[in-house]
Amino acid sequence: MSNIVLAQAAESAANINPGLAAIGYGVGAIGPGVGVGLIWAAVINGTARQPEAQGQLMGIAWISFVLVEVLALIGLVIYFIASAA
């Protein structure tokens, strides 16, 4: 009897796994989204204070954007693996 219950529990856990993975990806995408917003907010502030540094600030912002975006893509890959398991 206990074996049957455990098997059912394992099956239900496997069924909710893709949903949990999708929720985890959604939560994980929030951080990079906030990061991207903060990066460009800093660029807007910096350009307003020092317009001659716009080129430098934009370069720094784009490379930071790339790195922050990688975090979101790593979350996507983990969702992909976890939802397939």
Next chain:
Amino acid sequence: MSGATEVTDESSRRAESNPHAAAVRKLADAMLRTAVWPAVVTVLVSAVVGAFWVGTQGLVGALIGGAVASASSLLTLWLMRATADSHPMFVMVAALGGYIGKMVVLFVVVTLLRVFTAVHVPAVAITILATVLVWAFAEVYAFRKTKIPTIALANDS
């Protein structure tokens, strides 16, 4: 028709006369030049490893993963070039829009990929991860090697 031509001429003239845009474009070119070949090598290595690991499914998975990751990184570089001449406020809108659009499209793509049995899921995932990381490291390397000047425009007082 002539109006569209005038707009194009005007935007290209502004792009040429804006040294800030030129600096961003120079950085985008350097990032693309530095990152593209390491990414191609990564995808090829992943394809070979995937083919030996699980056969055709691994090969197809690695190629699809490499294509997805490369498209994602190229979109960022395209966005960088396309908005080089824009005001930082508009660049923020474009960057956030690009980020959201990319995440939604990639989410749909990888969700649909699970339906197809012709691809090996771990091969796709590992190739995406490896390619994106190689793109990012190469772009950081290019950023460190590219000199961006501080520009004092004549009309700035």
